[in-house]
Amino acid sequence: MPYLQISNVSKSFGTFQALKDVSLEIEEGKFVCFLGPSGCGKTTLLRAIAGLDIQTSGRILQGGRDISALPSSQRDFGIVFQSYALFPNLSIADNIGYGLKNSGKSRKEVAARVAELTELVGLKGQERKYPSQLSGGQQQRVALARAIAMAPGLLLLDEPLSALDARVRLHLRSELKSLQRRIGVTTIMVTHDQAEALAIADQLVVMNQGVIEQVGTPQEVYRNPKTAFVADFVGHMNFLRAEVVGEGNVQVGGLILAAETGGLPAGEIVSLCFRPEDIQVRGIAAGNKNTIEVRIEEMEFLGTFYRADLALNGPTSPRVMADFSMNAARDLALEPGKIIPIAMPADRLRLFGEKRG
Amino acid sequence: MADTFAFDLAPPQAKEPAKIRPIVSREEWGMRAGLGLLALYLAVTIAIPLFMLLRKSVEDADGSFIGLANFHRYFADPALSLSFQNSFFISILGTAITLWLAFWYAYAITRSCMPARGLFKALALIPLLAPSLLPGLALVYLFGNQGIFKSVLMGQSIYGPIGIITGEVFFAFPHAVMIITTALAMADQRLYEAADALRAGPVRTFFTVTLPGCRYGVMSAGFVIFTLIFTDFGVPKVIGGSYDVLATDIYQQVIGQFNFQMGAVIGLLLLAPTVLSFAADRITTRRQQSMVSARAVPLEPKPRRAVDRACFAFCLVIAVFLLGVMGMAAFGSVVKFWPYNLSLTLMHYDFGKLGTDGWNPFWNSLKLSAFTAVFGTAIVFAGAYLVEKIRGFGIARSAVHLLAMLPLATPGLVLGLSYIFFFNSPDNPLNFLYATLTILVICTITHFYTVCHLTAVTALKQLDAEFEAVSASLKVPVWRTFLRVTVPVCLPAILDIAIYYFVNAMTTVSAVIFIYTGSTKLMAINALNTDDAGNSAAACAMGMTIVVTCALVRGLHALAGRTFLARHQAWRRRSA
Numbered sequence: 001m002p003y004l005q006i007s008n009v010s011k012s013f014g015t016f017q018a019l020k021d022v023s024l025e026i027e028e029g030k031f032v033c034f035l036g037p038s039g040c041g042k043t044t045l046l047r048a049i050a051g052l053d054i055q056t057s058g059r060i061l062q063g064g065r066d067i068s069a070l071p072s073s074q075r076d077f078g079i080v081f082q083s084y085a086l087f088p089n090l091s092i093a094d095n096i097g098y099g100l101k102n103s104g105k106s107r108k109e110v111a112a113r114v115a116e117l118t119e120l121v122g123l124k125g126q127e128r129k130y131p132s133q134l135s136g137g138q139q140q141r142v143a144l145a146r147a148i149a150m151a152p153g154l155l156l157l158d159e160p161l162s163a164l165d166a167r168v169r170l171h172l173r174s175e176l177k178s179l180q181r182r183i184g185v186t187t188i189m190v191t192h193d194q195a196e197a198l199a200i201a202d203q204l205v206v207m208n209q210g211v212i213e214q215v216g217t218p219q220e221v222y223r224n225p226k227t228a229f230v231a232d233f234v235g236h237m238n239f240l241r242a243e244v245v246g247e248g249n250v251q252v253g254g255l256i257l258a259a260e261t262g263g264l265p266a267g268e269i270v271s272l273c274f275r276p277e278d279i280q281v282r283g284i285a286a287g288n289k290n291t292i293e294v295r296i297e298e299m300e301f302l303g304t305f306y307r308a309d310l311a312l313n314g315p316t317s318p319r320v321m322a323d324f325s326m327n328a329a330r331d332l333a334l335e336p337g338k339i340i341p342i343a344m345p346a347d348r349l350r351l352f353g354e355k356r357g
Numbered sequence: 358m359a360d361t362f363a364f365d366l367a368p369p370q371a372k373e374p375a376k377i378r379p380i381v382s383r384e385e386w387g388m389r390a391g392l393g394l395l396a397l398y399l400a401v402t403i404a405i406p407l408f409m410l411l412r413k414s415v416e417d418a419d420g421s422f423i424g425l426a427n428f429h430r431y432f433a434d435p436a437l438s439l440s441f442q443n444s445f446f447i448s449i450l451g452t453a454i455t456l457w458l459a460f461w462y463a464y465a466i467t468r469s470c471m472p473a474r475g476l477f478k479a480l481a482l483i484p485l486l487a488p489s490l491l492p493g494l495a496l497v498y499l500f501g502n503q504g505i506f507k508s509v510l511m512g513q514s515i516y517g518p519i520g521i522i523t524g525e526v527f528f529a530f531p532h533a534v535m536i537i538t539t540a541l542a543m544a545d546q547r548l549y550e551a552a553d554a555l556r557a558g559p560v561r562t563f564f565t566v567t568l569p570g571c572r573y574g575v576m577s578a579g580f581v582i583f584t585l586i587f588t589d590f591g592v593p594k595v596i597g598g599s600y601d602v603l604a605t606d607i608y609q610q611v612i613g614q615f616n617f618q619m620g621a622v623i624g625l626l627l628l629a630p631t632v633l634s635f636a637a638d639r640i641t642t643r644r645q646q647s648m649v650s651a652r653a654v655p656l657e658p659k660p661r662r663a664v665d666r667a668c669f670a671f672c673l674v675i676a677v678f679l680l681g682v683m684g685m686a687a688f689g690s691v692v693k694f695w696p697y698n699l700s701l702t703l704m705h706y707d708f709g710k711l712g713t714d715g716w717n718p719f720w721n722s723l724k725l726s727a728f729t730a731v732f733g734t735a736i737v738f739a740g741a742y743l744v745e746k747i748r749g750f751g752i753a754r755s756a757v758h759l760l761a762m763l764p765l766a767t768p769g770l771v772l773g774l775s776y777i778f779f780f781n782s783p784d785n786p787l788n789f790l791y792a793t794l795t796i797l798v799i800c801t802i803t804h805f806y807t808v809c810h811l812t813a814v815t816a817l818k819q820l821d822a823e824f825e826a827v828s829a830s831l832k833v834p835v836w837r838t839f840l841r842v843t844v845p846v847c848l849p850a851i852l853d854i855a856i857y858y859f860v861n862a863m864t865t866v867s868a869v870i871f872i873y874t875g876s877t878k879l880m881a882i883n884a885l886n887t888d889d890a891g892n893s894a895a896a897c898a899m900g901m902t903i904v905v906t907c908a909l910v911r912g913l914h915a916l917a918g919r920t921f922l923a924r925h926q927a928w929r930r931r932s933a
Contacts, residue, residue, distance in 0.1 A: 021374075088846060
């Protein structure tokens with residue numbers, strides 16, 4: 001039985017529907033990311049789970065207990081906000097022990113637990129400082145330690161890393177993940193950063209305009225996006241307007257490409273999608289399927305690879321992005337203006353009904 | 358059609374899922390009850406009394422409804438309606454002069470590099486320590502029939518519009534300087550750099566950058582001081598002579614002639630412009646807030662020799678005037694018999710010799726100020742907390758917020774008069790409060806409620822909005838976080854509110870003059886009565902006693918701020 005069961009949850013603010021009939025199940029001990037653009041409803045769903053803004057309709061069960069209508073104070077969760085909401089007038093130790101002191105534990109027990117937690121988040125020796133004396137990353141750890149101090153059944157993280165600079169963010173991201181593994185608490189993190197979500201989550205929940213678009217492991221979501229929105233939002237993706245011209249074939253501009261058409265009738269207008277890194281430039285034999293000649297229009301150096309802008313046929317044709325490794329670029333002497341053959345493996349091409357604008 | 362029919366028969370819950378009814382925790386109920394109590398308190402102390410005033414104005418002496426007959430009578434009486442014109446004349450001219458002086462003073466403090474800017478800023482606030490009758494008294498000493506500078510007026514009398522306007526400018530000046538200073542301080546350096554880069558000269562920059570940037574602040578200051586002058590009672594009472602204004606009229610009608618109905622009419626005439634000006638002020642301040650973005654770079658003024666010198670000279674003149682007026686009052690209180698015997702004496706401070714009251718009014722004032730500071734601050738801060746922190750419950754919160762705004766638009770005299778109508782009514786179960794110090798405390802808390810409420814709300818809005826959510830997740834009750842986090846973090850604002858209440862309770866005359874009794878006489882009122890009886894030296898001495906008390910308490914406040922905050926609130930410092 002799943003630890004957290006969300007069924008048919010809707011939330012309206014006046015006439016605006018922030019969540020539309022959302023259902024989701026989360027297994028115990030999993031690290032789940034709610035991912036989506038701003039305004040997609042991910043924070044609204046988190047706040048409904050926390051009881052901070054209770055949903056208009058629908059049920060939420062945590063560990064078998066119906067918490068749908070309970071106030072926050074009667075639910076079982078710890079939370080870290082984007083702002084951290086640390087108490088500025090209390091020392092780090094007092095911040096972390098804030099809930100413990102109130103729970104009827106003895107002074108000694110509280111002190112021992114606080115010491116254990118400061119050790120756990122790597123802030124030993126900083127206990128007597130105040131939040132304003134710590135760096136952003138350290139403040140984030142204090143907020144985390146405070147949130148897990150009462151050993152809650154559920155840890156909620158609302159964009160906890162977005163206030164930090166890029167380097168600290170990468171570092172804390174992996175620490176957060178390993179900490180969660182160690183204590184095994186079921187965790188939900190809200191984020192709009194797809195790279196972060198892919199790196200950290202056991203399970204991704206991609207949301208858009210108040211509905212869940214797809215649920216799955218990061219690999220599943222990345223490899224097999226179920227909707228055009230997910231394909232576009234997670235990772236980079238090329239979109240080309242195409243027409244189905246029979247079983248297993250689509251036409252783009254003047255080109256016929258092999259692709260899995262999945263029963264779409266001929267004449268159907270679709271979006272043809274593929275990722276920049278799925279374009280092959282090496283080992284292409286003349287007779288391979290989906291091999292075409294393209295012209296490199298521009299190449300952008302991105303450190304570990306090049307992102308190239310390719311014209312499929314002629315300067316007015318649609319452009320596509322392709323990622324070339326440094327090795328390939330060097331070996332094949334790739335440069336703007338050059339005409340090269342590329343292959344687009346049929347199993348990496350995906351078709352979506354033409355709905356996105 | 359058949360399909361539609363079948364669809365309509367489907368059970369309704371299939372279409373409309375059951376709504377969740379959030380369970381309200383006991384704490385939340387407690388907070389809601391607190392908000393309800395606050396609404397009730399504000400209704401009893403401001404809304405209902407004002408309604409009684411309104412009712413009184415359309416009744417005759419026997420209490421039967423006579424429509425607008427009282428208003429007709431008022432405007433038919435040329436002596437009375439003349440005061441209406443006089444009030445407007447005084448207020449508009451006084452506002453214009455104060456604004457002009459205060460703007461350049463504030464400009465010099467914030468935008469020049471002249472020396473002693475901090476000192477000038479502090480000097481501008483001196484008038485706040487005194488009851489408004491004190492500048493009136495000092496002006497009589499300076500320019501009155503036996504004044505040292507009488508010849509400056511070239512035959513004009515200080516008793517009348519000249520004296521009133523001069524006194525009001527002194528009285529309103531610090532308020533205008535504070536508001537305009539705030540507006541000028543919020544400036545974006547980048548705009549000035551852009552103006553520079555576009556080769557705009559200093560004059561053009563002033564008119565295209567400086568002035569537009571602070572225009573709402575200046576307008577807001579204009580509305581505030583118009584209200585202050587329009588409703589002030591102390592200055593015209595002392596120096597007005599036979600030049601009547603609404604504020605002195607209302608006093609004569611009520612205290613002199615026991616004509617409560619006419620008092621109510623004048624009260625409403627005082628109330629109408631202040632309500633309008635208040636509404637206009639709210640609209641302009643709302644605009645000001647959206648002007649400066651969070652990313653603005655604070656302006657650092659650069660030295661400009663000529664401008665800095667001019668600023669310094671200007672501020673020096675103003676400061677000399679302010680100190681001169683205050684110094685004259687101080688001097689007047691310690692000379693034996695102005696202007697014939699200038700030997701120094703403390704005999705005017707021997708209040709025991711003056712009459713039966715002795716030092717009682719002083720102790721009453723001190724008690725009033727202390728109680729007002731303690732209870733006022735507690736009610737205001739707890740109230741602002743409830744308004745800010747209760748989730749949902751929107752109508753009640755807006756109602757309380759609106760009630761909290763009402764006192765600022767209500768002149769003190771109107772408030773005091775409405776308290777007579779409400780609390781003195783034999784049918785009122787709260788009648789037992791009448792003629793006690795308690796009602797003076799309640800009245801004073803209400804009189805200055807709005808500014809304190811806004812201060813508290815501003816301080817609370819600066820706190821992280823999620824403190825309560827975090828506490829709830831940690832199972833810590835709301836009141837505990839309130840005491841352990843909210844109050845300590847807001848302590849500077851709380852102290853500011855307390856000191857504001859204390860000083861105002863010490864100096865106010867207008868609201869309490871209608872509801873004090875023999876045993877609850879206050880120092881400022883005593884000074885007014887003593888001057889009325891012809892003993893202006895003793896009146897000066899009483900005024901100076903108030904000034905010294907206020908200055909001491911303010912000094913104590915500053916000291917407490919330095920030492921206490923430094924010792925117990927080490928967290929405010931960035932690095933340890």
